[in-house]
Amino acid sequence: MTFNPLEQRGVPLDRQLRSWRELNVDPIDPDHCDPYTRCRIITMNGIEVEAILFSHQLARNTVDPEVKRQLARVRYLEAQQQKVVNWLLPGVSSVLETTIAYEQVAVDLTAWVARMEPDPYLKQAYQFGVLEDFDHLYRYANLYEMIEHRKAESIVDGLTEVMPGRPTRFHHRDPVDNVRDAYAKDETSPLSKLHALTILSAEQQTMNFYMNTGPTYMEPIARQLYQEIGLIEEEHVTHYESLVDPGETWWEQLVNHEYNECYLYHSFMEQESDPKVKAIWELHLNMELEHLHAACDLMRRHDGRDPASVLAPELPDVVTFEPNKGYLRELLDTQIDLTTLGAGYVREAHERFERMQERIHGGEAPPSDRVMTEHDAMFGREYRVQSEGDHPDPAQREK
Amino acid sequence: MSEMPEMSGPRTPHAGDDMAKDDDVVALLMRQHGDIRNLFDEVEATKGEERGDAFRRLVRLLAVHETAEEEVVHPFARRALPGGKQVVKERLAEEKAAKETLAALDELDTDDPKFMPQLLKLRRDVQAHARAEERYEFIHIRRSADVAGLAVMAKAVKAAETMAPTRPHPGVESGAKNMALGPVAALMDRTKDAVRKAMGKD
Numbered sequence: 001m002t003f004n005p006l007e008q009r010g011v012p013l014d015r016q017l018r019s020w021r022e023l024n025v026d027p028i029d030p031d032h033c034d035p036y037t038r039c040r041i042i043t044m045n046g047i048e049v050e051a052i053l054f055s056h057q058l059a060r061n062t063v064d065p066e067v068k069r070q071l072a073r074v075r076y077l078e079a080q081q082q083k084v085v086n087w088l089l090p091g092v093s094s095v096l097e098t099t100i101a102y103e104q105v106a107v108d109l110t111a112w113v114a115r116m117e118p119d120p121y122l123k124q125a126y127q128f129g130v131l132e133d134f135d136h137l138y139r140y141a142n143l144y145e146m147i148e149h150r151k152a153e154s155i156v157d158g159l160t161e162v163m164p165g166r167p168t169r170f171h172h173r174d175p176v177d178n179v180r181d182a183y184a185k186d187e188t189s190p191l192s193k194l195h196a197l198t199i200l201s202a203e204q205q206t207m208n209f210y211m212n213t214g215p216t217y218m219e220p221i222a223r224q225l226y227q228e229i230g231l232i233e234e235e236h237v238t239h240y241e242s243l244v245d246p247g248e249t250w251w252e253q254l255v256n257h258e259y260n261e262c263y264l265y266h267s268f269m270e271q272e273s274d275p276k277v278k279a280i281w282e283l284h285l286n287m288e289l290e291h292l293h294a295a296c297d298l299m300r301r302h303d304g305r306d307p308a309s310v311l312a313p314e315l316p317d318v319v320t321f322e323p324n325k326g327y328l329r330e331l332l333d334t335q336i337d338l339t340t341l342g343a344g345y346v347r348e349a350h351e352r353f354e355r356m357q358e359r360i361h362g363g364e365a366p367p368s369d370r371v372m373t374e375h376d377a378m379f380g381r382e383y384r385v386q387s388e389g390d391h392p393d394p395a396q397r398e399k
Numbered sequence: 400m401s402e403m404p405e406m407s408g409p410r411t412p413h414a415g416d417d418m419a420k421d422d423d424v425v426a427l428l429m430r431q432h433g434d435i436r437n438l439f440d441e442v443e444a445t446k447g448e449e450r451g452d453a454f455r456r457l458v459r460l461l462a463v464h465e466t467a468e469e470e471v472v473h474p475f476a477r478r479a480l481p482g483g484k485q486v487v488k489e490r491l492a493e494e495k496a497a498k499e500t501l502a503a504l505d506e507l508d509t510d511d512p513k514f515m516p517q518l519l520k521l522r523r524d525v526q527a528h529a530r531a532e533e534r535y536e537f538i539h540i541r542r543s544a545d546v547a548g549l550a551v552m553a554k555a556v557k558a559a560e561t562m563a564p565t566r567p568h569p570g571v572e573s574g575a576k577n578m579a580l581g582p583v584a585a586l587m588d589r590t591k592d593a594v595r596k597a598m599g600k601d
Binding site: 028 | 411412414416417418419429430432433436437439440502518522523526527530533541558583
């Protein structure tokens with residue numbers, strides 16, 4: 001089905017404001033929901049948070065008070081969308097449960113994007129990153145069983161395997177090695193721009209979530225694990241944001257943001273299994289269409305360019321949450337021992353990497369290793385879900 | 400320390416199914432909240448006699464867990480926390496409501512079509528109650544009780560836990576209509592005695 005958001009009209013801006021009654025949505029049932037419904041909610045929350053923060057930064061760099069007012073108006077509507085989306089998450093879920101769902105998003109969304117990405121350099125960036133999120137899922141799953149006696153399987157529901165990825169202790173690189181080369185805005189495919197924005201938004205939200213919720217835990221190992229993985233999220237945001245061409249104007253970036261929101265709400269509306277949630281995706285798509293038109297007007301006015309010249313002629317194939325087990329196993333088999341050097345990837349532990357490792361670990365086991373030791377002391381085993389057989393890397397098989 | 404079962408793949412932990420030191424009553428009760436949730440999963444996923452067995456284990460663990468909380472942590476919270484009386488009052492009201500749902504459920508056969516909707520309601524109530532305890536009561540208990548106090552309370556809750564074996568015992572109780580309130584009430588009484596003994600209060 002072809003869908004060109006530039007040719008569609010939605011709910012007029014002056015009819016988008018919602019009352020408390022409309023904002024008061026029913027949360028999903030954490031014990032019976034489709035895990036990918038929760039993944040779509042977490043993704044769209046990250047997208048809305050990025051929309052709000054980007055608009056704030058743009059407003060701070062805008063002189064014209066009339067434009068500032070226009071940005072404020074749309075941004076308030078985006079803030080309402082964020083409230084509706086994130087409030088679909090239930091209050092009875094623990095932070096750790098939500099964390100495991102965040103990591104399921106990071107794994108299955110990044111894997112899907114890596115599979116679909118046409119540019120080989122960008123594809124490599126997603127393949128590299130996904131093996132780290134995959135390992136985080138495994139560490140948090142073990143922590144979850146220790147604290148709540150629950151299996152992560154009750155959250156990811158057999159859709160995503162839980163086993164070691166690239167071991168978390170190796171994710172701590174010298175910060176300069178986290179900066180990638182950017183795509184060229186006039187040469188790259190419009191789909192690549194949408195991918196980069198989607199993944200950077202999701203990782204940024206994960207970074208924000210861990211940096212704020214990590215210290216709410218009282219268990220020392222939990223506090224420390226959130227600190228460690230929280231710092232890796234900082235690396236991931238650096239990694240993904242550096243893929244975006246900094247030569248895009250503010251207005252072009254604004255248009256890309258709004259277009260991406262249309263793309264994702266459209267995608268999720270197409271595949272949503274929960275009818276109440278589907279209705280929200282549909283409503284928000286109809287709101288975003290008008291946000292997009294407003295952004296296009298600003299780009300025409302300030303850049304003197306036609307937004308259609310930087311966008312895809314129609315929406316690309318829908319972003320899909322689906323199992324990526326085979327793909328991940330292939331990556332585990334071939335890319336587990338990669339690290340970065342400058343803007344590229346290498347297999348050997350180079351000098352700058354070794355120096356960073358020595359300094360941050362200080363000769364001790366990091367929290368991500370200690371959580372496994374403590375889990376083993378408690379249960380005499382690890383927690384894994386290996387529905388497709390042994391770990392592809394013999395070194396990562398359970399001893 | 401409890402004995403570890405044979406582990407081939409990761410199996411769902413049952414109450415007491417770990418080698419934790421159990422010197423912190425809050426950590427222990429939070430794990431029991433997970434154990435209760437696991438048993439709800441098991442009841443939902445099974446049928447026939449298996450479901451009956453899982454449900455009986457759920458009822459036992461709920462009874463023992465709530466009794467231990469009423470005997471051990473609520474009195475501490477009422478005494479030691481600012482505003483503790485109100486917090487405990489709200490938790491007790493939730494427990495009372497849950498017990499009423501449980502009693503209604505208990506009169507049904509587990510394969511009765513009315514069973515599952517009521518079980519799901521109970522599950523929602525129990526889960527909301529558990530999180531409210533964790534957020535509004537336990538968090539203050541950890542702040543107010545010293546290490547020795549947390550350990551003494553943990554010991555008492557462990558004593559209660561042994562009253563409710565939660566692993567499947569195929570055949571042992573199958574078919575027996577022993578979940579009328581009598582046996583549960585008796586179980587609660589025995590749990591109270593065990594807890595009081597462990598607290599040195601008998």
